Structure formats: C-alpha cells, structure tokens
Amino acid sequence: MLSILAAGSIFFPGLFLLSKRFLKHAPGIKWSEKDAVIVSSRLVSSVQAIMASSAGYIIACSCKDSIEDQHWLTSSYILFAVPYFVYDIYAMFLCYWYKLQVKDHEEESKAKSMRSALSGYLRREVLMVLHHVVMVTVCFPVSVFWRRGKGDYFQGVMFLAELSTPSVCLGKILIQFKQQHTLLHKVNGALMLVTFFICRVLLFPYLYYAYGRYASIPFYMVPLSVPWQCNAGAALLMAPQVYWFSLICKRAFRLFTGASQHKATPSTTDSEPKTSVLPPANGYIPRETDSH
Numbered sequence: 001m002l003s004i005l006a007a008g009s010i011f012f013p014g015l016f017l018l019s020k021r022f023l024k025h026a027p028g029i030k031w032s033e034k035d036a037v038i039v040s041s042r043l044v045s046s047v048q049a050i051m052a053s054s055a056g057y058i059i060a061c062s063c064k065d066s067i068e069d070q071h072w073l074t075s076s077y078i079l080f081a082v083p084y085f086v087y088d089i090y091a092m093f094l095c096y097w098y099k100l101q102v103k104d105h106e107e108e109s110k111a112k113s114m115r116s117a118l119s120g121y122l123r124r125e126v127l128m129v130l131h132h133v134v135m136v137t138v139c140f141p142v143s144v145f146w147r148r149g150k151g152d153y154f155q156g157v158m159f160l161a162e163l164s165t166p167s168v169c170l171g172k173i174l175i176q177f178k179q180q181h182t183l184l185h186k187v188n189g190a191l192m193l194v195t196f197f198i199c200r201v202l203l204f205p206y207l208y209y210a211y212g213r214y215a216s217i218p219f220y221m222v223p224l225s226v227p228w229q230c231n232a233g234a235a236l237l238m239a240p241q242v243y244w245f246s247l248i249c250k251r252a253f254r255l256f257t258g259a260s261q262h263k264a265t266p267s268t269t270d271s272e273p274k275t276s277v278l279p280p281a282n283g284y285i286p287r288e289t290d291s292h
Helices: 002-025 033-062 072-100 109-124 126-146 152-176 183-201 203-214 218-224 229-266
Strands: none
Touching: 002 033, 002 072, 033 072, 033 152, 033 183, 072 109, 072 126, 109 152, 126 229, 152 183, 152 203, 183 203, 183 229, 203 218, 203 229
C-alpha cells in the first residue's frame, strides 16, 4: 500500500515538473512560466483522467458479478490516484496565482499578493477544494476499507467519470491561447458537454439501475434497499456535478449562439468577453464574468 501511494506521490508532481521544464526550455517552444505552469497542470489532469478511465474500463469489463467479483486494479489505482488530488489542490492554486500576476511587482507587493491570492483562491474555488478534500478524507477510506472488497464493478464505473476531463482541459488551453473562435473549440465544447452529462450526471442513476438489475428489484426501490450511507454519498457527489453541468449548459448556449448574435448586432457584442464551455477541472469553476 505505501509503495503505491509513494509511486503516485512521485508520478504526478514529477510529470508536472518535467512538463513545465520542457515547455519552458525546449527549442522552438520556450513558453513563459505562466503558460508552462497552466498547460502542464492540465496535461497532468488529462493523463490522470486517461489512466483512471482505462482502469475503470478494465475493471468494469472484468467484473461479471457487480458485487462479489474483484479486480486487483481497483484498490491499486485508488491508492495510486489519492496523491493526485492533494497535488491538484496546489496545482490549481498555481494556476490561479499566475493568472493574477502583474509584471515588475515589488517583492513586498508580491508577498502581499500571494496572501491575497490564497484567500481569493479559497473563496473562489471552495467547492472544488472541498471536493478534492472529500475525495482524500472520505472517498479514499470508504473505497479501500469500508467496501471490504465488494462492488469493484461500481468502483470501476465511477472511474469512467474522468472521461470528460481531457476535453475540459483542452478547452481551457484553447482559451488560454485565445482560440475561442476556432472550430476545434466548438467541437471540443460539444464533446465535453456530452461526455460530462453521460459520465458525471447520468453516472449515479446508472449505478442505481445496475444495482437494481443485480438485485432484481425495480429502479425506484433501489434507494430504499441500499444502506443510507450509499444514498448520502451519492447525493453529495452528484449535487456538484449537476450544478457544474448547469453552468456548462449556460456557456454552451452562449458559445453556439454567440456567433450569430455577433453578426446580427455587432455594436452590442464587440465589447463583451467571449465565454466558454468550461466545467470545473484542474483550476477553475466557471464564473459569469470570467473569460480566462
């Protein structure tokens, strides 16, 4: 167990540092510290998402019995991924900090700005930080110890929620480099909208459906048949997903209707910041006034 935790603790920060160094110093690239940090953090998030989704697919396909079947990858990947959520809280702050930076600050101003940035970061990203803390302090012990080896299939399906993360990260990178007007941004936005809805919003109803099928009971009876802790946990995890999805839908509407509105009334839209379809992933919960 400790060796897997140690491996994760080295892998995710190490990948971030290597990526940042490459983007800053590779010939033909040599990005600024800010761009290298933000892109590197989103690269790490995408890598973790691909690994988690792959593990989830393998586990879900291997477990024929939804409750009793076990797969070694389930607990192993949970242990490996726990350090990611700790690292990502710091990476999200770095992204926030570099977005606030102003050139040629005095050292004293920088120190003051760092304190202000930390306070602002915690206020702005309280839901995301809380989500990460809960993943480490609640979901980790529940998944590894409380389950007692039961329900690996359900755990594998939950890993598949990460399928939406790469498109989220790509969308943020496109916005970072002011590519909101491109076809790639719109296609990626549509893909992210669909994957977020299927993999995060529909995830919990599907888990209830799968258990109902396993136990041969109607779907509407499942909440009454499982321990109350399961219902409470599902509600706590699903609530922010629904909230974030509502924000995504709002920005999707703006993204796909903004072009036609701009053509129809250029005098009223030229000064408005372009918004994007951005669910919360590695750094920022979308805001009404945040154009990144």
